[in-house]
Amino acid sequence: GSRMAIRTSTLGPDLALIEVTNTLVAQDEIVLLRNAIQNFINRHYRKLIIDFNGVNYVNSVALGVLVAAHASYSNRKWDLRFCAVNNSLYAILAVARLTGVFKFSETREDALANLR
DSSP: OOSOSEEEEEEETTEEEEEEOSOBOSHHHHHHHHHHHHHHHHTTOOEEEEEOTTOOOBOHHHHHHHHHHHHHHHHTTOEEEEEOOOHHHHHHHHHTTOTTTSOEESSHHHHHHHHO
8 A cells, every 4th residue: 555554753762663554565665664673773772662553464574574673682682572463463473483582562551661
């Protein structure tokens, strides 16, 4: 569709939010996601929430971006958290054996509480 798949905002001096509002399969959308994450890392946002509300599917390229983001945050001892992951998306992460890797919060509010 024409609507953008990625929305970014900052919620505090070191806390950022990326909202993924669309299925992540188009190459340009995945590049946008990777760039948004890298931008927050470069600016030292040590806490990042990625909100997957409304996302049912991501492809292997998008998974790779998420794994790389997790590695970047873990290596720096920073905190990356996913929220609003529905059953369809969780199943994809489970098949890729990633459910034990990522940190999940049920809602954005939960994620914020966990990161404060």
